[in-house]
């Protein structure tokens with residue numbers, strides 16, 4: 199039984215009413231690792247779930263310096279101009295190490311962050327990518343319940359966070375620099391395969407010819423890949439986030455994507471599959487936490503690990519040994 203029924207009901211009311219303070223408080227609650235908070239968070243999520251799901255969920259990735267914040271600011275302002283409410287969330291598992299986060303820097307998206315119709319939330323800190331991703335997923339549901347029409351989930355273009363983002367959004371956008379060839383080789387094929395749209399940013403001034411060449415190369419590269427959807431071939435677009443050029447075309451393509459994939463039932467199907475897979479990630483994450491938290495494991499871990507390091511026992515044997523300790527009532 200939760201201790202704070204009244205408080206949760208108030209938060210739900212505030213969220214339904216579109217109050218950003220209630221939304222921010224709710225996100226802080228779901229980010230908490232305290233077990234009594236978790237109970238409250240679960241209750242809150244249960245109540246807001248029927249109000250969620252109405253937004254378009256877009257993942258945005260790209261290497262540092264590609265212009266993610268400039269793009270999100272320009273794109274977000276464009277959407278607000280069209281009457282939409284825009285929420286920006288982030289997944290940055292490195293925020294733990296650097297002590298900051300990709301959205302923690304106040305100078306990023308300065309104009310967007312001042313808009314009543316925008317909500318920007320930095321990446322939660324977390325020990326694992328799974329933990330960070332879970333809290334971002336839940337924050338996304340809260341933003342939807344609060345009436346945001348477009349949810350942008352930003353991630354740095356390195357490591358495995360793209361996969362985590364792709365697993366929680368309807369559409370994945372990859373921002374690239376106006377340099378083909380070498381860079382194309384440097385981008386992991388797997389990441390290109392996740393993209394529903396590739397956007398070559400900085401297509402302006404001296405960089406415009408290079409952007410054209412890069413766009414043609416990416417177009418050719420995507421043509422060689424098998425599209426993951428029968429109803430959508432990944433597109434290549436160019437833009438200048440700095441000069442607000444090409445942004446409307448990108449939004450039109452996103453709208454086309456949304457219409458096609460809703461009509462063909464692909465987005466609803468994808469969300470159902472994602473929900474089941476979130477459940478499994480949650481199980482894995484929680485089991486691992488419970489495992490590491492168990493005092494008996496804590497006691498045995500160092501010894502068993504050193505036995506693996508010295509080659510005294512096989513890793514699988516060590517794992518079984520520890521699991522037996524964990525499972526012992």
Ligand SMILES: Nc1nc2c(ncn2[C@@H]2O[C@H](COP(=O)(O)OP(=O)(O)OP(=O)(O)O)[C@@H](O)[C@H]2O)c(=O)[nH]1
Pocket residue numbers: 260261262263264265266267268269300399400401402405437438439440441
């Ligand atoms: N010429 C040009 N420069 C741009 C454009 N978009 C961003 N930039 C510049 O590229 C640099 C990086 O932009 P950011 O938006 O900070 O890039 P980011 O990918 O968010 O980088 P991090 O904040 O480090 O993750 C800045 O100096 C921007 O002014 C563009 O469309 N054209």
